[in-house]
Amino acid sequence: xxTVTQSQPEMSVQEAETVTLSxxxxxxxxxxxxxxxxxxxxxxxxxxIRQEAYKQQNATENRFSVNFQKAAKSFSLKISDSQLGDxxxxxxxxxxxxxxxxxLTFGQGTILTxxx
Amino acid sequence: DVKVTQSSRYLVKRxxxxxxxxxxxxxxxxxxxxxxxxxxxxxxxxxxxYDVKMKEKGDIPEGYSVSREKKERFxxxxxxASTNQTSMYLCASRQLGVTNQPQHFGDGxxxxxx
Numbered sequence: 001x002x003t004v005t006q007s008q009p010e011m012s013v014q015e016a017e018t019v020t021l022s023x024x025x026x027x028x029x030x031x032x033x034x035x036x037x038x039x040x041x042x043x044x045x046x047x048x049i050r051q052e053a054y055k056q057q058n059a060t061e062n063r064f065s066v067n068f069q070k071a072a073k074s075f076s077l078k079i080s081d082s083q084l085g086d087x088x089x090x091x092x093x094x095x096x097x098x099x100x101x102x103x104l105t106f107g108q109g110t111i112l113t114x115x116x
Numbered sequence: 117d118v119k120v121t122q123s124s125r126y127l128v129k130r131x132x133x134x135x136x137x138x139x140x141x142x143x144x145x146x147x148x149x150x151x152x153x154x155x156x157x158x159x160x161x162x163x164x165x166y167d168v169k170m171k172e173k174g175d176i177p178e179g180y181s182v183s184r185e186k187k188e189r190f191x192x193x194x195x196x197a198s199t200n201q202t203s204m205y206l207c208a209s210r211q212l213g214v215t216n217q218p219q220h221f222g223d224g225x226x227x228x229x230x
Contacts (some may be wrong), residue, residue, distance in 0.1 A: 045221040101166045102210045106158040
């Protein structure tokens with residue numbers, strides 16, 4: 001079974017600064033996918049960024065990037081030039097490859113607050 | 117854009133009632149999921165389905181059942197609601213067979229059992 005751990009229950013950052021959210025996971029799978037989801041207050045959960053484990057290059061989506069350290073089983077999310085709209089709960093999630101039918105295992109979540 | 121619609125944003129029910137939570141997706145996705153979200157625990161998988169009438173237990177299926185009679189609809193049933201089932205419930209769907217496809221979520225149903 002897989003486990004995902006987010007050790008930072010809450011984080012805060014000033015607008016325009018950079019913040020990094022931590023995520024570690026444990027698995028015996030060799031083929032898997034990692035995701036960061038964002039859940040704004042009272043709004044729908046949306047995908048922020050994804051990483052395939054077989055890709056060595058870290059994924060980037062505009063101001064969002066990941067630091068994927070496969071040997072250390074670490075998958076942190078960096079948000080650059082933070083904006084007020086980035087205030088949300090962030091979830092790290094793991095999905096095994098193969099016939100897992102797309103099941104996700106989520107971390108506990110990190111509440112990020114961006115201050116003006 | 118994928119749209120996943122949950123029938124209620126807020127629901128209040130009484131202990132012992134049979135409760136139905138409905139979820140509809142409009143993208144012909146084979147995969148559908150029900151999660152519950154609790155503070156400090158993240159999202160935990162209750163049940164999932166990969167085809168009509170096909171269902172599999174997730175990590176916490178006790179006290180719940182599901183129904184998938186049509187491809188677009190996936191219902192979560194609380195057979196006899198209890199106070200420990202007070203939670204946020206999230207439905208999601210995903211296209212099967214495309215490995216890096218993410219799940220798409222509904223807005224959630226905040227269920228209170230009194």
